[in-house]
Amino acid sequence: MNRRFPLAGLLRVRAMAEERAAAELAAARRDERAAASRARSTEDRLGESGTPSLADGRAFQAAVASRMALASMLVEHRAHAVAAQDESDRRADVWTDARRHVRAIERLEERHEDTVRAEDARAEQLVLDEVAGRRAAGQGRADA
Numbered sequence: 001m002n003r004r005f006p007l008a009g010l011l012r013v014r015a016m017a018e019e020r021a022a023a024e025l026a027a028a029r030r031d032e033r034a035a036a037s038r039a040r041s042t043e044d045r046l047g048e049s050g051t052p053s054l055a056d057g058r059a060f061q062a063a064v065a066s067r068m069a070l071a072s073m074l075v076e077h078r079a080h081a082v083a084a085q086d087e088s089d090r091r092a093d094v095w096t097d098a099r100r101h102v103r104a105i106e107r108l109e110e111r112h113e114d115t116v117r118a119e120d121a122r123a124e125q126l127v128l129d130e131v132a133g134r135r136a137a138g139q140g141r142a143d144a
Contacts, residue, residue, distance in 0.1 A: 003116055005108075005112050007105055007109070008109075011102070011105045014101050014102045014105055015102055017098050017101075018095070018098040018099055018101075020098075021094045021095040021098040021099075022095055022098075025088070025091040025092055025094070025095045027091075028084070028087050028088040028090075028091040028092075029091075031087070032081070032084040032085055032088040034084075035077065035084040036081045036084070038077045038080070038081075039074065039078050039080070042070060042073050042074045042077045043074055045070055046067065046071060046074055049063070049066060049070060050063070051063050051064075
């Protein structure tokens, strides 16, 4: 039997694809956290903003405009957070598929290694049996 695993090249290629998928998943999760953080920050700023204490018409209009802008930003940031979550989920699926493909070939490699070990053990046992048989034959002649 071939002692070298015949699918070693494919395993390396699949492992590189899995590593790339894992890196892309990590980047997507980083983007997801950043988008969620921006949304929380905007929500906090919107919650902290209020109307001015003075009844000045221009200050009131500026405060309302500011709150509207923050509300608009919040909607946008939440949409980015949802999109980032979707991308993260998609990248997780890609990584899971890549990992499954690698694991399938790793199982084949483990089976191959088990077969090679079993053949080595069988060959070693044959040698030991032959050595033991020669000793027994040699002792039989010496006794005669």
